[in-house]
Amino acid sequence: MTMQYKNYDVSHNPGGDEPLLTIRNLRTSFFTGAGEIAAVRGVSLTVRRGECLGVVGESGSGKSVTFLSALRLLAPAGRVMGGEIRFQGRDLLNMRLKEMREVRGARIAMIFQDPLSSLNPLIPIGKQVDEMLWAHEKNLTARQRKDKTLELLTKAHIPEAERRYGSYPHEFSGGMRQRVMIAMALACKPDLLVADEPTTALDVSIQNQILRLIKSLQSEMGMGVAFITHDLGVIAQMCTRVSVLYGGLVMEDAAADDLFDRPLHPYTEGLLTSMPSLMQDRSIRLSPIPGSPPDMSAPPSGCPFAPRCAHARNICVSQMPPTYTYADGRQSRCWLHSHDAPAFDNPYRDIRGTAVPDEEAL
């Protein structure tokens, strides 16, 4: 008994466990010719030291915008409408821009989803990494910076870094550009790495090597990682916890093992069944979730997944479901967890004891 208690204590590490990054109730909109696009509508999530949080979800669900908001790198049309973002105890949204720049370079690094538009096409890639180092480690000599640049490029598996130092971005393949981005992100040994689809352009073998590299930095330096990806295989390999986004909201939050064993949200379940297995029968059609995601310029008042959900009831269409929390910490935003939900044809109710809805929704 005592042993168990101790174990529990250690793994939870009370006190010393303030999350590295806490995003609470973030709301972000874009104001375009077509009106307001409510891209993020109340996202809450946390990343702890040494932890890799997986962020998955529908394309357009607000994954990139959530983290771009946190780094204050939104496009000019974007505006944070509400919520709180704390990094190492500091309030990122109200920090002075100068301070924010320092945090961005030295403490938080981001690998962007679009490598080509985040690299300068007119500057050789070696020079770009070099400049990144210069901005953060002013005490290095030019020679040291060049050596370090080459070391970083090599670590990110750019073959023949020395020769490729002077190449321009367009001379690289898609995956090589992505690896340059990775080298730049790791240049400053960040406390938090936000990796937005960092390996989508990579083949599985390089992907595997990059994932191992990120993982080793995570355990050596206690770096926290937010890993945005569509690849559930990558999530399984990298992440201990997963947040699932849909329609600008977190739909489910769970330990990776639990999520794959048994999704608690109909959307997550739909995701898991869409994926072909390696030995999928070619004559059988894939089974994607039918329908299309909500129009975020007129977001639905009810559950955003309702029009596509096989379990949807009247209340789902009219009212936003609260986030239910189970005793083991798992969370899911779905009316099916309500104790008023019907038991018939409801695979989600009461399977894990009673769930508590969040107050905000009551």
Added chain:
Amino acid sequence: MRSESTRANAKESDAPLLQVRGLTHHFPARGGRHRIVHALENVSFTLTHGRTLGLVGESGCGKSTCARCIVRILNPSAGQVLLDGQDITHIPQKRLLPVRRKMQMVFQDPYTALNARMTVRDIVAEPLRAQRSYSSGETREMVGEMLSRVGLTREHENRYAHELSGGQRQRVGIARALILKPALVLCDEPISALDVSIQAQVINLLRDFQQELGLAYLFIAHDLSMVRYVSDSVGVMYMGELVELSDGGDLYTRPLHPYTQGLLESIPIPNPRVARENTARGLTGDIASPIDPPPGCRFHTRCPRAAARCKSEPPLLKEAAPGHWTACHLV
């Protein structure tokens, strides 16, 4: 009439739609006039009407270069591309319009492939307008229908490309490539920016078009499960060369080339308990330089089974089993 329809049928069934022979492309490399990047080296394959050839391989191995040579965004350094029997390798750019009607491409990078100053509607309508044979009413209708088929709504039509998420942009690129209902679509990583549910929708969509219109695809992707699922035959490239090619699923059940074997072992498994134990699998080592490709078999620097011969003598692609070719001395 009759003879025409039989001819069309014959064409559908067996005549090769695309023949690629000895296709080679060298880029000039930095640091010396005589230095070149051997991006694509002597690649040959054939694609029949209505079929799909999957192309996989390491990042930087020349897959995009191959597709870009076929659609003539790049002019190949050597080799031939035949579309429907017509040699299009050296057709001048201004006479490519009828070729473009038959052959379209979905580009790898959805961020730069779309013109930022155009609305989604105009981007998708552009190929129709270039052909100058559709009224504006027809154009509007076709664009609307195509966008809804790729899972975008009317609401997206007036947006600019930079106002879309990565996956939404990729679907705009797909709509644009399919709108002319070409015979051949070269898909350069069409789904890697999409979430799995939309991936499945897009794949079903590509298959529906294939069944309805007899389209053929060259399908470049990193997701080996997806490639297996969509492709009738699969080719594996390494450093500009085709190292394995197989009709049917043999490549997955009996991979012959050590590189293919390593690739298959690197696939992440969507089960956390298995995946964590498996992190040590897969290929290691660094890719050699495409500027100075290793002599002999280009893979020998990373091959766990390399023998003396592999270091000096380049292996040739040979049929090791019916419909299954590989370039490895040990097979």
